[in-house]
Amino acid sequence: MGDFNTGDTAWVLMATSMVVLMTMGLGFFYGGMVRRKNVVSMISLSFISMVLVSIQWIIIGYTLSFGPSVLGFMGGLKYALLHGISVSQPAPGAENLPHLAFVVFQAAFAAITLAIVTSAVAERAKLSAFLVFGVLWTTLVYDPVAHWVWGGGWLHTWLHHVLGVAPLDFAGGTVVHVTSGFSALALALAIGKRIGYGEYSMVPHNIPLTLIGAALLWFGWFGFNAGSALAANASAANALLTTHAAASAGALAWLLASWLREKPGALGLASGAVAGLVAITPAAGYVDVDSALVIGAVAGVACYAAMLYRVARGLDESLDAWAVHGMGGLWGAIATGIFARRGVGGAAGLIEGNIAQFAAQVVDVAVTLAYSMAVTYVLAKIVDRTLGLRVTQTEEYIGLDVSQHGEEAYAWGG
Amino acid sequence: MGDFNTGDTAWVLMATSMVVLMTMGLGFFYGGMVRRKNVVSMISLSFISMVLVSIQWIIIGYTLSFGPSVLGFMGGLKYALLHGISVSQPAPGAENLPHLAFVVFQAAFAAITLAIVTSAVAERAKLSAFLVFGVLWTTLVYDPVAHWVWGGGWLHTWLHHVLGVAPLDFAGGTVVHVTSGFSALALALAIGKRIGYGEYSMVPHNIPLTLIGAALLWFGWFGFNAGSALAANASAANALLTTHAAASAGALAWLLASWLREKPGALGLASGAVAGLVAITPAAGYVDVDSALVIGAVAGVACYAAMLYRVARGLDESLDAWAVHGMGGLWGAIATGIFARRGVGGAAGLIEGNIAQFAAQVVDVAVTLAYSMAVTYVLAKIVDRTLGLRVTQTEEYIGLDVSQHGEEAYAWGG
Amino acid sequence: MGDFNTGDTAWVLMATSMVVLMTMGLGFFYGGMVRRKNVVSMISLSFISMVLVSIQWIIIGYTLSFGPSVLGFMGGLKYALLHGISVSQPAPGAENLPHLAFVVFQAAFAAITLAIVTSAVAERAKLSAFLVFGVLWTTLVYDPVAHWVWGGGWLHTWLHHVLGVAPLDFAGGTVVHVTSGFSALALALAIGKRIGYGEYSMVPHNIPLTLIGAALLWFGWFGFNAGSALAANASAANALLTTHAAASAGALAWLLASWLREKPGALGLASGAVAGLVAITPAAGYVDVDSALVIGAVAGVACYAAMLYRVARGLDESLDAWAVHGMGGLWGAIATGIFARRGVGGAAGLIEGNIAQFAAQVVDVAVTLAYSMAVTYVLAKIVDRTLGLRVTQTEEYIGLDVSQHGEEAYAWGG
Amino acid sequence: MKKIEAIIRPEKFEQVKRALEENGFIGMTVTEVRGRGEQRGVKLQFRGRTITVDLLTKIKIEIVVPDEDVEKATKIIVENARTGRPGDGRIFIIPVEKSIRIRTGEVLE
Amino acid sequence: MKKIEAIIRPEKFEQVKRALEENGFIGMTVTEVRGRGEQRGVKLQFRGRTITVDLLTKIKIEIVVPDEDVEKATKIIVENARTGRPGDGRIFIIPVEKSIRIRTGEVLE
Amino acid sequence: MKKIEAIIRPEKFEQVKRALEENGFIGMTVTEVRGRGEQRGVKLQFRGRTITVDLLTKIKIEIVVPDEDVEKATKIIVENARTGRPGDGRIFIIPVEKSIRIRTGEVLE
Numbered sequence A, B, C: 001m002g003d004f005n006t007g008d009t010a011w012v013l014m015a016t017s018m019v020v021l022m023t024m025g026l027g028f029f030y031g032g033m034v035r036r037k038n039v040v041s042m043i044s045l046s047f048i049s050m051v052l053v054s055i056q057w058i059i060i061g062y063t064l065s066f067g068p069s070v071l072g073f074m075g076g077l078k079y080a081l082l083h084g085i086s087v088s089q090p091a092p093g094a095e096n097l098p099h100l101a102f103v104v105f106q107a108a109f110a111a112i113t114l115a116i117v118t119s120a121v122a123e124r125a126k127l128s129a130f131l132v133f134g135v136l137w138t139t140l141v142y143d144p145v146a147h148w149v150w151g152g153g154w155l156h157t158w159l160h161h162v163l164g165v166a167p168l169d170f171a172g173g174t175v176v177h178v179t180s181g182f183s184a185l186a187l188a189l190a191i192g193k194r195i196g197y198g199e200y201s202m203v204p205h206n207i208p209l210t211l212i213g214a215a216l217l218w219f220g221w222f223g224f225n226a227g228s229a230l231a232a233n234a235s236a237a238n239a240l241l242t243t244h245a246a247a248s249a250g251a252l253a254w255l256l257a258s259w260l261r262e263k264p265g266a267l268g269l270a271s272g273a274v275a276g277l278v279a280i281t282p283a284a285g286y287v288d289v290d291s292a293l294v295i296g297a298v299a300g301v302a303c304y305a306a307m308l309y310r311v312a313r314g315l316d317e318s319l320d321a322w323a324v325h326g327m328g329g330l331w332g333a334i335a336t337g338i339f340a341r342r343g344v345g346g347a348a349g350l351i352e353g354n355i356a357q358f359a360a361q362v363v364d365v366a367v368t369l370a371y372s373m374a375v376t377y378v379l380a381k382i383v384d385r386t387l388g389l390r391v392t393q394t395e396e397y398i399g400l401d402v403s404q405h406g407e408e409a410y411a412w413g414g
Numbered sequence D, E, F: 001m002k003k004i005e006a007i008i009r010p011e012k013f014e015q016v017k018r019a020l021e022e023n024g025f026i027g028m029t030v031t032e033v034r035g036r037g038e039q040r041g042v043k044l045q046f047r048g049r050t051i052t053v054d055l056l057t058k059i060k061i062e063i064v065v066p067d068e069d070v071e072k073a074t075k076i077i078v079e080n081a082r083t084g085r086p087g088d089g090r091i092f093i094i095p096v097e098k099s100i101r102i103r104t105g106e107v108l109e
């Protein structure tokens, strides 16, 4: 019991708590951006993602992701229901920590990934179908990808074999953000646009709520990234600093870029910060602070451009998980291959002449992206054909708060 | 100064901060559920509970709870005003921590307990009288119970003597939740229903606000439960995992159970999470994660049923502190006696054949419950006769925000 | 990498995260107090302060504050862009921590200081001009003062030379609060009153939002003050306890003091808590808990009086940064010179007979105050003459959310 | 046709609505308003300044009915909205020259 | 002068507004209201109790126009607010005896 | 009886209310509305799309008064709501056929 490093354990427990809070923060971030009649639904989708995935993770998700590999594709069932993990057992590859601390830290990652995807079904998801879709998605998309990149699966081994280096993903740029962002895109294509999209006004109903969400996201992301050091050490400190730098740069860059076309909104500021946070996620422990400023600033501009592109294309990936998490994650994963410095996290990137690392990042992203989109699209179509992913027209018209939850967000007449 | 374990200290300081935030989170959780005209009042009641009890705790509460026992009933005055506690002194029974860290961690527990009780006086408490009631309640109900269970008081010693085992309460299932929940019931009976209860519509005025509160509660509870390990060790990790598991299971169970009767609301999701969190509180360091799922799920269903029962009985214990904290805490305390595993926290429960532990839990709860209800009821009646616990009819009609605080929550006409 | 103290590092990383959250919390605290048409702007000003100052800090701010001193007035450029700070390097004077952890912890302090100042330009700041003003202010006011008091600058050395003691400022009572509070006063004088000030109703539009901000401030302040121990030790525990005590005492004192003149509002409760938090900031690691109660209570009453005075004088320092942070910081800095106890933090104050310490505190505050006001006023006037600090009358009438950000906080008609 | 504008207590709204419904008056438009009648004088403060807020939340119900139904509808509202205490509200009868159903364009005179 | 009170679907508001504008009807006052017509019966729950909420959000547009413009304005609203499904709303024409511009004090009409 | 509907600037509301009160006009119903008159053209954006919001917040005051008081009340409102700049608002006078006090049921003719 007393053999673990208490400082590292404290930090990972704290980081876990922060990522859990961040997941609900995402609900508020998204919730403020929908119309008033759908805010309860939108927040609930994040909330439910956390609840569902956490239970799934304990029962089957952890072992599928981090259990002993079965042919490199998925983890075996050794840790199903977390059996065989005693309280005093150290985490695999991190003797400083209790295994259970690692399990719950990773649970929070799995949970937020599904929550990010809910952007795609904003204001039209059928609650019952989402429960089913959510469990399937996390089992068939998130768990395998986590296994491939972090759990010793084929992608990691194979790239190491072919290129001599494994892909770097400090805190989930591909596993979490590319996966969720591109899945959101596929899901949006599968479920279709909201009624009246592009025709009716769909301005965000409560910007302060979105900003509360953004604040919690920023805060939680310190746990997400710096916690991924799995220790309270210099790497964690570097990750925290680069995270903060990239978020700031992303926010400022989006603000300024959008100013060229329109008034610079608070939503842009917040979205830019998230873009910077996403992009630094895979890189946080591998790059220095100067690179972090660059990575964040580019992310701010690139994700803003991606959003404009999506809107111009008439795509109703409603709350821009694709533009911000998908494209931001993609950029971040590649940027890690560019800016990684041996002196920071032990791995070199392109600017230090390591082309292999750059190649590994590109392949890593490409595989994750393709797999996520394909499986998500098929899954969504199957759920749609069988259960119906989407509410009826009348239910959508009345709003999901009333039709799915029997609640009104803000009481009237009181 | 340098002799304490820094990791453990960091964790307990952090946990304290989280419990303080959670107390204000409770204010938002409650505040969203009342009518618009009472939200400032409702949030303020939690805020004031924290302020009042923290001061009381420093002056007299800590020593009454944790000071050297006077006949087993209350702590003596040795630590009044925290005198005699030097900065470099270790916590009693926790040499790894500064004594002052333990003091302030426990202060936050005392504070939130009173805040939970404010459910019972929602939308009708007279501010001035609550200040008096609050100080008396924490001194006469919380402090003694904390002393009996945690401070070396008679209940602990006596049960140990009679049954050979002491009651288990990892983080306050009885001390905090049974006490507050059943006190809320007694207080609701003493103060009476709101004008128009059961007749006028009293739907919650701001569900997103309640969900912000729920998010902060969930986050803070990690500090509450895992912090109660008083170290950043394997026990803390287990507690954090079981806490998260039970919260998730509780949320899902309430959602599904309520779905049998009505649309599954976000309030149910949030209440179910809180029910799971309450129920795991006494057990968090003693049970494994499988049991945590069971404990949480049962809590979700049981507390939902308790709420329905309360409503059916026409009891205006307005925000369900009794149904969720009282009944959830009762179930959790007993469940600890059932599911405790020697391999987890050193104590065995019923399923490992330890009937004595089960018996100890039942007696512990019964004593706490009876004491809390009786003293609270008498206290409430005394304050009511002398100062009047309740605002006038006109003040209640206009709303407490204007009548007690001279403020409107949301400005009009701007 | 493994040489730092993990517990201390965990605590400082956590504290940094908390101060970042607190900065956005300040945005909500302020945002709830303005009119509905300016809430996005008000929150954004805090958000932008964080973004801007964090980038400035990395590029130039850190080295100006903590780089090797140039004639005692400013730090040299050694650490510009944080060059020369390797990941494994320990913090100067704190071998237990990574240097980068110290850098980012201090970045958060610089950021919140500018955010506090935005009180003065509430509902009338021109966004573009604020970006310029903000960078200049932090470079010319915050960075030098931080250097003088914390970075080995002249004020510290000179007072030590003259009086034999250096001024005490545990967590920034002068550096953060006196600086920002008095700068806000100067800035308010420079920018002028809001249109209709004293004539139109300007009641706060969303008190729950302000209270959410207050909750985050209280939480974050634990990181601010107890994190300033730069270790998870007994001093941090003492700081956390005194911080909580002073906040509680401040809240209660303001509530009771205001009750003599008007209904005791939740805004008073929150403002009183902030007043207590400000006042204990310089003292947190030097005084015991009894003194903290006194310091907090006096701050609650004094800041309330300062606010009444400001209103009576017709000064539109709109959200009372001066009354609460300026006057609270002033009182706290002096109180540190009164109540400091050798047995707590190694330094004695007036009540232990150390007049020199008291004198050092007074001079420290006087210099900071005078410098801040003078430079801020001149700077504001220069920016106003060149760029215009303030929006046009029409823009102010329509509200800054629409005119500066192109957004409405709460959508209408949805 | 007449428009009946009734300003009533919020807590009486459900009862009035149900009573109208039971008597065949389904269509209605409702608005949250603030009103002042014989009640006055709630004081608010903000940071030292006192602001008088003497307007309490009310519900305004608008129902357009044929002339012959005015009396009946009015009676239902009065009976169900009344508590006998100040603040019960007012009913105003306003002439309506034409009423059009947008869905069909038909004029409902 | 007449006051045209049109109660329409929120999502049609922008279109109606634009159409009115294009036809020279600039001045208007709009309010968010709740209304019930042929649509009914959304149920809400709170903690075990069921509450019927059958009032959906609508926008009320008020435009005061000279008598001769009533027909034209009404037509524009009907055409632009119509979807053909229940819930499209109503238009009421109400007499206005006098209209005053506050800025100048002048009586219009 | 007439209903005076005045649409005024929010920041003038307190002054108008006080002036009415001082002249014995206590009863009133007020609503937050949005209005467009000669002011136009504030633009909003959301994520790349531009939305024109040209409706500013106004306060609508409704006071029902006996015929003989209409002029006096109107004058008070005009004098106190006026700033002389566009956006000051309008007053409409609408006939009221009957006014009923719910508390007593009495008809205030």
Ligand SMILES: Nc1ncnc2c1ncn2[C@@H]1O[C@H](COP(=O)(O)OP(=O)(O)O)[C@@H](O)[C@H]1O
Pocket: D007, D034, D035, D036, D037, D038, D039, D056, D058, D085, D086, D087, D088, D089, D090, F026, F027, F028, F029, F030, F062, F063, F064, F065, F101, F102, F103
């Ligand atoms: N003269 C009036 N004009 C417009 N509305 C009025 C008038 N008098 C009262 N009201 C409305 O009626 C509501 C109820 O007023 P109340 O004081 O109950 O009237 P009563 O004295 O008839 O009982 C007020 O809040 C206000 O909205």
Ligand SMILES: Nc1ncnc2c1ncn2[C@@H]1O[C@H](COP(=O)(O)OP(=O)(O)O)[C@@H](O)[C@H]1O
Pocket: D026, D027, D028, D029, D030, D062, D063, D064, D065, D101, D102, D103, E007, E034, E035, E036, E037, E038, E039, E056, E058, E085, E086, E087, E088, E089, E090
């Ligand atoms: N009799 C009425 N009096 C007042 N408002 C009405 C009336 N009938 C309908 N409305 C308003 O019109 C809106 C649209 O009603 P709707 O069901 O579409 O009418 P219709 O049956 O004419 O299509 C309602 O929500 C309500 O606000």
Ligand SMILES: Nc1ncnc2c1ncn2[C@@H]1O[C@H](COP(=O)(O)OP(=O)(O)O)[C@@H](O)[C@H]1O
Pocket: E026, E027, E028, E029, E030, E062, E063, E064, E065, E101, E102, E103, F007, F034, F035, F036, F037, F038, F039, F056, F058, F085, F086, F087, F088, F089, F090
């Ligand atoms: N024709 C109209 N019908 C209804 N309301 C109107 C009309 N014209 C103006 N208003 C209302 O009056 C408010 C003030 O308009 P404003 O531009 O100040 O008018 P004016 O040009 O008379 O000064 C508008 O915001 C709107 O609410």
